[in-house]
Amino acid sequence: MSLSGAVIAATARPAAQRRLVSPYNPANAVTASRFLTLPPFVWAVHHGYHQLATLFILICGLLDKLDGLVAKVFDCRSQFGEIFDAITDGICYGFALLLVAWYGWAPPLAVALVLGLGIGNTALRFVYARRAGRALNYKSYAMERVVAYTGYLVGFATSGMEVRFFYWLFVPIMAATVLHDAKRMLLDAVP
């Protein structure tokens, strides 16, 4: 089953077990609004406005925290929402990292390693969903922390805060987390 098929199945099939949640809900709207921070972010980086670029990526990170809260308040948590949130994280932070590396604000090799590990982790999540036979977002306590750090990585680059220190220490942290999660997603039993 393709992932999109699995998403539909997961949101439609367990109707008897749990409430059906429309993908057009306030939490997903907040998640989608994070993309709106990218054009001004690009503009700020292109013009060398470090403080504004930091501000826009900070807003993107705050919206990431806000969507979870909105989902709780409006009781609209769903498998689709979790996957959409993870995809949005990947696109926003991945794009922002590429951009700061392109403009020479971050070490390109460290960024390439981080993005490579991120893509590898995403591929593993697809494999995990296939093993489960449904859209199942793998919950990783370590990766939650690593993703938050990734958001900060962009901020370190835009603000010029100990860039090399933070980037090069992040690579082994992320590698260890991806290896740990790979073992769980590929070898351990699916719940």
Place this chain on the structure above:
Amino acid sequence: MNVMSDVAFKWFITLLTGGLAGSWFVYDTINLLKLRGADGRDPLVRDKRFGYVMGLIIGVVGIIGCLRFHGVM
């Protein structure tokens, strides 16, 4: 185009990073302590322990980065 002075911005990002890293360190320390008596054979417990340890490491890295930024280390 600046939102604030360079000195204010430096302190703003230091407090943001240091504040989050410090509270993260405390939060995951408490989480780890809560798991002391949990069954280590349970994959979920192992996953939580690993995640909290990563949180501790990230917290320490954040605090050290802030100190380096101000020339303390």
